Amino acid sequence: xxxxxxxxxxxxxxxxxxxxxxxxxxxxxxxxxxxxxxxxxxxxxxxxxxxxxxxxxxxxxxxxxxxxxxxxxxxxxxxxxxxxxxxxxxxxxxxxxxxxxxxxxxxxxxxxxxxxxxxxxxxxxxxxxxxxxxxxxxxxxxxxxxxxxxxxxxxxxxxxxxxxxxxxxxxxxxxxxxxxxxxxxxxxxxxxxxxxxxxxxxxxxxxxxxxxxxxxxxxxxxxxxxxxxxxxxxxxxxxxxxxxxxxxxxxxxxxxxxxxxxxxxxxxxxxxxxxxxxxxxxxxxxxxxxxxxxxxxxxxxxxxxxxxxxxxxxxxxxxxxxxxxxxxxxxxxxxxxxxxxxxxxxxxxxxxxxxxxxxxxxxxxxxxxxxxxxxxxxxxxxxxxxxxxxxxxxxxxxxxxxxxxxxxxxxxxxxxxxxxxxxxxxxxxxxxxxxxxxxxxxxx
Amino acid sequence: xxxxxxxxxxxxxxxxxxxxxxxxxxxxxxxxxxxxxxxxxxxxxxxxxxxxxxxxxxxxxxxxxxxxxxxxxxxxxxxxxxxxxxxxxxxxxxxxxxxxxxxxxxxxxxxxxxxxxxxxxxxxxxxxxxxxxxxxxxxxxxxxxxxxxxxxxxxxxxxxxxxxxxxxxxxxxxxxxxxxxxxxxxxxxxxxxxxxxxxxxxxxxxxxxxxxxxxxxxxxxxxxxxxxxxxxxxxxxxxxxxxxxxxxxxxxxxxxxxxxxxxxxxxxxxxxxxxxxxxxxxxxxxxxxxxxxxxxxxxxxxxxxxxxxxxxxxxxxxxxxxxxxxxxxxxxxxxxxxxxxxxxxxxxxxxxxxxxxxxxxxxxxxxxxxxxxx
Ligand SMILES: Cc1ncc(C[n+]2csc(CCOP(=O)(O)OP(=O)(O)O)c2C)c(N)n1
Ligand code: SF4
Ligand SMILES: [Mg+2]
Numbered sequence: 001x002x003x004x005x006x007x008x009x010x011x012x013x014x015x016x017x018x019x020x021x022x023x024x025x026x027x028x029x030x031x032x033x034x035x036x037x038x039x040x041x042x043x044x045x046x047x048x049x050x051x052x053x054x055x056x057x058x059x060x061x062x063x064x065x066x067x068x069x070x071x072x073x074x075x076x077x078x079x080x081x082x083x084x085x086x087x088x089x090x091x092x093x094x095x096x097x098x099x100x101x102x103x104x105x106x107x108x109x110x111x112x113x114x115x116x117x118x119x120x121x122x123x124x125x126x127x128x129x130x131x132x133x134x135x136x137x138x139x140x141x142x143x144x145x146x147x148x149x150x151x152x153x154x155x156x157x158x159x160x161x162x163x164x165x166x167x168x169x170x171x172x173x174x175x176x177x178x179x180x181x182x183x184x185x186x187x188x189x190x191x192x193x194x195x196x197x198x199x200x201x202x203x204x205x206x207x208x209x210x211x212x213x214x215x216x217x218x219x220x221x222x223x224x225x226x227x228x229x230x231x232x233x234x235x236x237x238x239x240x241x242x243x244x245x246x247x248x249x250x251x252x253x254x255x256x257x258x259x260x261x262x263x264x265x266x267x268x269x270x271x272x273x274x275x276x277x278x279x280x281x282x283x284x285x286x287x288x289x290x291x292x293x294x295x296x297x298x299x300x301x302x303x304x305x306x307x308x309x310x311x312x313x314x315x316x317x318x319x320x321x322x323x324x325x326x327x328x329x330x331x332x333x334x335x336x337x338x339x340x341x342x343x344x345x346x347x348x349x350x351x352x353x354x355x356x357x358x359x360x361x362x363x364x365x366x367x368x369x370x371x372x373x374x375x376x377x378x379x380x381x382x383x384x385x386x387x388x389x390x391x392x393x394x395x396x397x398x399x400x401x402x403x404x405x406x407x408x409x410x411x412x413x414x415x416x417x418x419x420x421x422x423x424x425x426x427x428x429x430x431x432x433x434x435x436x437x438x439x440x441x442x443x444x
Numbered sequence: 445x446x447x448x449x450x451x452x453x454x455x456x457x458x459x460x461x462x463x464x465x466x467x468x469x470x471x472x473x474x475x476x477x478x479x480x481x482x483x484x485x486x487x488x489x490x491x492x493x494x495x496x497x498x499x500x501x502x503x504x505x506x507x508x509x510x511x512x513x514x515x516x517x518x519x520x521x522x523x524x525x526x527x528x529x530x531x532x533x534x535x536x537x538x539x540x541x542x543x544x545x546x547x548x549x550x551x552x553x554x555x556x557x558x559x560x561x562x563x564x565x566x567x568x569x570x571x572x573x574x575x576x577x578x579x580x581x582x583x584x585x586x587x588x589x590x591x592x593x594x595x596x597x598x599x600x601x602x603x604x605x606x607x608x609x610x611x612x613x614x615x616x617x618x619x620x621x622x623x624x625x626x627x628x629x630x631x632x633x634x635x636x637x638x639x640x641x642x643x644x645x646x647x648x649x650x651x652x653x654x655x656x657x658x659x660x661x662x663x664x665x666x667x668x669x670x671x672x673x674x675x676x677x678x679x680x681x682x683x684x685x686x687x688x689x690x691x692x693x694x695x696x697x698x699x700x701x702x703x704x705x706x707x708x709x710x711x712x713x714x715x716x717x718x719x720x721x722x723x724x725x726x727x728x729x730x731x732x733x734x735x736x737x738x739x740x741x742x743x744x745x746x747x748x749x750x751x752x753x754x755x756x757x758x759x760x761x762x763x764x765x766x767x768x769x770x771x772x773x774x775x776x777x778x779x780x781x782x783x784x785x786x787x788x789x790x791x792x793x794x795x796x797x798x799x800x801x802x803x804x805x806x807x808x809x810x811x812x813x814x815x816x817x818x
Binding site for chain 2: 014043044045047052059060063064065066067068069070073076077078079080081082083084085087088104105107108242245246249251252254255256257258259260287290291294298299300301302303304305306308326327328329330332
């Protein structure tokens, strides 16, 4: 940075640090300060994101941008800040409690490898709320919520994030010499770095378990979880990888603008239900037909109904076509019902009994149709589709409907097929359209 | 006329882009997922970022971080996701974070019917987080309005530094409509105005409670602070009851003082009408048809459609109810916004709900019959 170097990033303007005498957080913040002094990051480019808990009180003591968020969620804000402003240096101060409640964010920050440095102030319990056990409380550890000693196993934070892909991981003790240098390395690491700093809560976990500095070392050493640098590998940083992928991504043209070029003979809102099966291209064919109607100067709406398991079961599309704006998009009394498969028929079977005589049901041959007052037209749709192409049954049926009912010129349907579909699909669908026309001609 | 045939979610995504949104984070959930999909397609070529987060809590967390770092941010979900957003919505209110949240409502409670519509979150979004402080909520009735109101939602969130909900419904978000987006006159995007001071920036500074503080982005010239904890205007923790009350008054006043400015309603008034239909969202369309049918039957019926749900457009609602004997409130829920109407209704006026929550639309006929319009 320009001008004189900062000799400290801590401010005495807001009073002394708030921690209990001997609390490990105190020493940790001073080591962080040393690291920042060594790095000389401009305060406006530095963000200290704090989690909740006693460690979460830290943000106000630094001359840097401060972001104090919700319990366990600090890594999410850090990710958002870093993705939005890659020039920021983002440091997260989080407790062992925060690592527990925000476990999924810890895993995913490590997995994504966003350039954030997470410093865990790991005092084996929830200091702020009265010394309850956390995910890192050693087994047997005495806390407010483990009266006969912790019967849960302690989570190895370092192994956990390494398993998730963390690229730089260090475990140390809060009072160790040189921790500041390790923090410097963590911040310099271009990716997700985590320092698990084991320390003393002098109000709760320490006295309850007769811990002191020496016993703290013995405890961590005996856990077998390892001390020192535990991972250091090069992995693509998420933000950089994202920007690189974005540069390569094709800019897709998705907007399809439709100018009316044909006429229509639809006098009122007309409801059309197309009921078939998954794999019959019901939805896309209905969209195509609506666009054809729009080419003929109609307004349209489309709603689809299909099971979440998209590749099986029924698929139903409801189309409205009208000369004016369509206010009510449900179809309570359809004008046309197209039944393309037994799945589709069964899905809407209950509504068929209520159809008015003015409705035309156009059904594939061989379907077990219920009693209805509606007009009925059965055509060998599946057979025709076998000749043209399996996926074309919808186009065949809609062309047959159009040929029979003359809602708008067939040329509009043809134009929609050739304009809005890729060349090879359009070729098949033109054949399908002609097959539909022929089916109606044959019945006439 | 040049029309497109698009669903509401596409209109929302494209509206967001027009509003200057350059950050999106979301977690897949029907019927909101396609917004994530559109944003993944639209944002990267504009230099923006769209990401799928590990859950809804992370999604809104990313957005809050990105917004405070200067990007206009959007997230989108449905009822189950709004539940998970809850605590962070409180944070966004506390930190005065501009943020647009789309709630594509689906039939609930719980997982409910994933692919079916409802308007079950109408009071939920108002009281979505602890503290009960105000938010803004807009509610489109059409694909075109979804486009238009998304831009407005961004502008309001920037203008008032508050999360703004766009309350959609599966019936708008996943229904394709023929629509001419280019014919819609969008509001010009509101840009963030940086603070004018060069030091001693107060992230929540105001002289009068209704004043909206200037927002310094993380990473810009001024060092700034953000906190979930009860704080003073400078963003420092405080336990001083007078200061705390001053801040709470500010969160309330900045929205309430602007209620008339934020209010957006459509009043289809008939002279001498004794009945008024008040509706919003997809149901407004059937309500309009029901009113029309009633008029054709010789009944005098006015219709009021609300595009702003919160802050409650009290003046407009009260004005529309003047002289009316009967107010009909059709809703795709078991009676939520009717509570606001009841408290504003003139003495003696009957307020009648028409309610259904079975995943199907309220039809004009149901509204007319059950609302006694015929
Ligand atoms: C959602 C939520 N649940 C619970 C709390 C209450 N709470 C405050 S601090 C804390 C534990 C913090 O422990 P740790 O992260 O280890 O920090 P320490 O106090 O030990 O530094 C809890 C549970 C909260 N603030 N938010
Ligand atoms: S309660 Fe424990 S963690 Fe909190 S300040 Fe005191 S010693 Fe430190
Ligand atoms: Mg702790």
